[in-house]
Amino acid sequence: MENLEYKIIVGLEIHVQLLTKSKMFCSCAISFGERANSRVCPVCVGMPGSLPVMNKKAVELSALAGMALNCKIAKFTKWDRKSYYYPDLPKNYQISQYDLPLAAAGFIEIPLENGQTKTIRITRAHLEEDAGKNLHTTGNFSQVDLNRAGTPLLEIVTEPDLSSAAEVRSLAVELQRIVRYLGVSEADMQKGHMRFEPNVNLHITKDGKEYKTPIAEIKNLNSFRAIERSVDYEVQRQLDEFSRTGITMETGNKTTRGWDDDAGKTVLQREKEEANDYRYFPDPDLVPVEFTDSWLAEIRAGLCEMPIKRQLRFVNEYDLSDYDAGVLTAERTTADFFEEAVKSGGQSKRVCNLLTQVGLKMANEANCSAAELGITAENLAKLAKMADGGQISATAAKTIMEKMTQTADEPKVIAEQLNLIQKNDTAELEVIVEKILAENAKAVEDVKSGGKKSKAAKGFLLGQVMQKTKGRANPKVVAEILERKL
Amino acid sequence: MPRFFFWMAEVMSKKIDAELVKKVAKLSRLELTETEVAEFANQLSAILDYVEKMEQLDTTDVQPLAHCLPISNCLRDDCAKPSLGTEKILENAPDTDGDFFKVPKILD
Numbered sequence: 322m323e324n325l326e327y328k329i330i331v332g333l334e335i336h337v338q339l340l341t342k343s344k345m346f347c348s349c350a351i352s353f354g355e356r357a358n359s360r361v362c363p364v365c366v367g368m369p370g371s372l373p374v375m376n377k378k379a380v381e382l383s384a385l386a387g388m389a390l391n392c393k394i395a396k397f398t399k400w401d402r403k404s405y406y407y408p409d410l411p412k413n414y415q416i417s418q419y420d421l422p423l424a425a426a427g428f429i430e431i432p433l434e435n436g437q438t439k440t441i442r443i444t445r446a447h448l449e450e451d452a453g454k455n456l457h458t459t460g461n462f463s464q465v466d467l468n469r470a471g472t473p474l475l476e477i478v479t480e481p482d483l484s485s486a487a488e489v490r491s492l493a494v495e496l497q498r499i500v501r502y503l504g505v506s507e508a509d510m511q512k513g514h515m516r517f518e519p520n521v522n523l524h525i526t527k528d529g530k531e532y533k534t535p536i537a538e539i540k541n542l543n544s545f546r547a548i549e550r551s552v553d554y555e556v557q558r559q560l561d562e563f564s565r566t567g568i569t570m571e572t573g574n575k576t577t578r579g580w581d582d583d584a585g586k587t588v589l590q591r592e593k594e595e596a597n598d599y600r601y602f603p604d605p606d607l608v609p610v611e612f613t614d615s616w617l618a619e620i621r622a623g624l625c626e627m628p629i630k631r632q633l634r635f636v637n638e639y640d641l642s643d644y645d646a647g648v649l650t651a652e653r654t655t656a657d658f659f660e661e662a663v664k665s666g667g668q669s670k671r672v673c674n675l676l677t678q679v680g681l682k683m684a685n686e687a688n689c690s691a692a693e694l695g696i697t698a699e700n701l702a703k704l705a706k707m708a709d710g711g712q713i714s715a716t717a718a719k720t721i722m723e724k725m726t727q728t729a730d731e732p733k734v735i736a737e738q739l740n741l742i743q744k745n746d747t748a749e750l751e752v753i754v755e756k757i758l759a760e761n762a763k764a765v766e767d768v769k770s771g772g773k774k775s776k777a778a779k780g781f782l783l784g785q786v787m788q789k790t791k792g793r794a795n796p797k798v799v800a801e802i803l804e805r806k807l
Numbered sequence: 808m809p810r811f812f813f814w815m816a817e818v819m820s821k822k823i824d825a826e827l828v829k830k831v832a833k834l835s836r837l838e839l840t841e842t843e844v845a846e847f848a849n850q851l852s853a854i855l856d857y858v859e860k861m862e863q864l865d866t867t868d869v870q871p872l873a874h875c876l877p878i879s880n881c882l883r884d885d886c887a888k889p890s891l892g893t894e895k896i897l898e899n900a901p902d903t904d905g906d907f908f909k910v911p912k913i914l915d
Contacts, residue, residue, distance in 0.1 A: 343887040350887035357906035361896045368899075378885035399873040406836050408910040421873070455913050464907035467896075598834055603873055611879040 325564070326526040329556055331489050331519050332481035334538075335496065336474045337506045338451070338514040339382045344471035345450045346373030346416065346607075353512055357466040365471045367412030372606055379473035380423075380610055383448045384620045386475055386505045387424025389627065390443050394617060398423045400607040403599045408465045409452040417476075419601040422447035423610075429479075429499075430629050431491045436643060438629065441492055442480035449474050475505070481520065486552035490545050493517055498628040502653045510543050517542050521555045522570065525563055534559045535573035539587055541580045551580040555587055631656055639669035648677050654692040655681070661698035667705035675705060679722045687726075696725045704732040711795050717741040743795040747802065750786070750794055754802045757785045768807050779803065823851040 343350060347364035363371040387394050401419035427443035453470035455463050477496075483489050497515060500506040508515050522536045537559070539551050555578070562568065578587035626634075628650050635646035635656075650656045655676065662672045680691040687694065704725070708718040713736055724735045736742050758765055767778035786799045828848045832839045839847070890896075893906050902909040 341885045343885050348883070348886060348888035349890045356893055358893045358896050358908070359906075360890045361893075362890045365890075366896065374881060374883045376885050377882035380882065397873075397879075404834070408908065408913065455910075456907065457913065458904075461912055462904065463910050463913045464904055465910055466907055600834065605874070607874075608876060608881050609873045609879045610882075 325560060327560065328524040329484050329486075329521070329552075330481045330524060331483040331521050331552060333477075333479045333483065333489065333492065334518040334520065335477040335479075335493075336451075336516040336518075337386070337477065337496075337500055337508065339379050339473040339475055340504060340506050341376055341378045341382070341473055343376060345376050345379050345448070345473035346471055349471065351472055352468045355468055357464075358468060360468045361470070365411075365467055373416065373604075375607065375610070376473060379448060381620050381623075382473075382503075382505045383423050383446065383475050384612065384617070385503055385623050386477075386500060387427065387446050388621055388624055389499050389503055389505075390424070390427040390429055390446060390477070392424035392427030392443060392446060394424050394612060395421055397421065397609055397611050399609040400604040401601045402604045403449075403601055405599060407452070407455075408463070409455050409467075410470060411453075411467070415450060415452065416604055416607070417449035417601075418447035429492065429495060430627075431488065431495045432629060432632075432647075433491065434487060439482075439488065441482045441488075444478040444480055446475055446477045449476055483519075486549045486556070489517075489519055489552050490549040493545055493548050495629060498651060502625060502628055503623065510545070513543070517548050519548065519552055519555075521552055521559070523556065523559050523563070525560075532563065532567075533570040534563050535568065535570050536575045537587070538575070538577045539580055540577060540590070544582075547580055547582050550585060551587055554585065558587065625653070628653075628656075635659075639663065639673070641669065641673055645673050645677060648681070649673060652690055654690045658692035658698060658701075662701040662705065665699045665702035667702035668709050671705040671709050672701060675701065675708075675718060675722055679719050683723065683726060694726045695729075696722070700725060700732055707732055707736065711743060711797060712736070713741055713743055714792065714796070716792065717743070741793065743793055747798060750790075750798055751802055753786055753789055753794070754799065754806060757782060757789065758806060761785065765807065779807075823848045823855060 341351060344365070347362050349360045349362050349365060352360040364373055384394050398418060398421050400416055402414040403417045403419070404414045406413055422445040424446040425444070427446070428440050429443060430438045430440055433439055451469050451472040451474050453465055453467035455465055457463050479492070483492065493515070497508045497510075500508050500515075506514055518538055518540055519542075520536050520538050523534045525532045525534065537555055539555060542548050542551055574592045576589055576593070577591040579590045580586075581588055632643070632646045632650045635641050635649060636643055639646075641649070649659050659672060659676055662676075663669050676691055680694060680696075683694055684691040701722075704718060704721060707713045708715060713721065717736065717739075720739065721732050721735050721741060724739070725732060728735065730738075761782060764778040764781050767774045768782070769775075782803060783796065783799055786794055786803075787796065825844050825848055828839070828844045828851065832844075897903045897906070897908065900908050
């Protein structure tokens with residue numbers, strides 16, 4: 322195949338399910354996994370005479386997300402009907418926002434692999450209702466479950482500013498962090514709380530001329546990995562197609578392609594010859610939303626430090642690696658917990674290690690956040706101090722932390738109970754060292770002879786002392802004594 | 808300008824002929840006989856002629872109307888209430904399959 326020079330162009334359409342108790346325009350509860358059609362009312366099915374009423378929380382969460390995405394929040398926004406005929410929306414239209422979206426003209430900063438950040442422009446973010454689910458049976462019919470119909474969704478549209486599969490993934494991860502930080506969404510991809518639809522095409526340079534491949538919109542992506550893989554696949558597919566057929570945006574049509582995760586490829590679903598005629602018009606059943614300054618200020622109070630800023634601050638303020646800072650700031654409660662423990666006197670790197678190496682593992686097993694393990698920030702700080710002061714070993718700290726989830730006892734009490742306080746008493750340790758040296762004349766000789774063997778022999782002797790003390794000797798102190806004696 | 812009004816403008820500039828009636832009928836999933844197509848073309852043209860009179864008004868300083876009532880922010884608190892329940896909601900369905908509405912096979 323010829324070697325073509327090309328640029329990858331990706332824009333995203335993202336649907337985020339808002340974290341509300343009830344639906345967008347009626348009081349049916351939000352559901353996942355309930356009995357089919359059990360959370361449906363006359364408004365959901367659009368029965369004559371039923372009227373939608375807006376969910377205030379959904380409007381506020383949307384505005385909050387818009388603010389976090391640096392958007393301008395419209396002072397005046399309204400509802401439009403998007404007409405289409407599909408059984409998952411029995412009204413034959415979806416309530417959405419067309420020409421006056423709730424939020425517009427913002428941006429999101431995403432971290433790049435090289436440690437820098439990139440700004441991706443947000444075109445708009447608007448509120449709309451979700452459709453129900455069509456289930457395709459083996460028979461000659463389809464089944465419809467309307468439990469999901471009417472669930473509030475925030476649709477976010479980006480400019481085509483993304484230029485690699487890794488960047489698309491990075492944006493997805495960052496957006497998930499943001500909406501979770503703000504409590505705007507649970508953002509569980511497996512449950513469909515976040516749905517990403519990348520629009521992908523290439524600008525190819527060939528013989529000094531630029532060609533644009535037809536845009537493909539990818540659907541059915543339910544993991545970050547799938548997002549990245551699908552864009553990578555699509556880039557290669559479009560390159561191959563262009564080389565083979567020379568079809569461009571002008572000569573070909575926009576397509577919709579579904580991601581097949583098992584096969585690892587995108588499959589053609591639909592080819593659009595013309596734009597859909599949705600015949601948007603203002604919904605007469607719903608009055609507009611007007612934001613007053615005081616209402617906006619109230620919503621704005623819900624903003625917090627954005628995860629990417631916090632991560633950077635953790636690196637600078639607490640001297641952590643970018644990786645560790647990323648792990649700690651992935652969840653807001655974990656980051657808060659970490660900062661509380663540091664404020665209570667824990668050394669930042671030690672607290673970080675305890676949290677990332679022990680806390681998050683336990684949290685994962687218990688299916689909760691590290692802050693919910695039952696350990697107080699004060700006790701975590703105390704534990705960190707003990708480890709730093711050499712009163713306990715790193716291994717012991719791990720054991721004690723595990724125990725701390727089951728009892729409110731202070732780490733010192735637990736350490737004593739479990740007999741994990743390190744021996745720092747030089748005089749006592751010296752006696753033990755003497756004994757070990759006497760018992761291992763060969764090793765002592767090896768150390769003294771120098772060279773490669775010397776280092777191994779030293780390690781061996783240290784190990785013997787640790788064994789003798791059942792791991793409770795402070796290895797630092799033992800090493801010092803050994804150094805002196807040999 | 809909202810797309811709907813573009814569409815209206817397109818319709819108004821064209822005048823309603825049989826072809827346009829058929830297009831609108833298709834978008835609305837309506838089946839019309841040829842007689843009806845001719846009849847509706849006349850009726851719709853008459854309506855649009857009437858609406859066209861408004862074009863004579865100077866609307867330079869008039870804001871587009873989002874809603875006919877001068878009110879906004881009719882909101883409710885986020886509280887969940889019981890739904891109708893599967894049995895009841897399916898009572899009005901033309902056809903069902905277990906707990907589901909049954910519809911002709913959908914091809915994506």
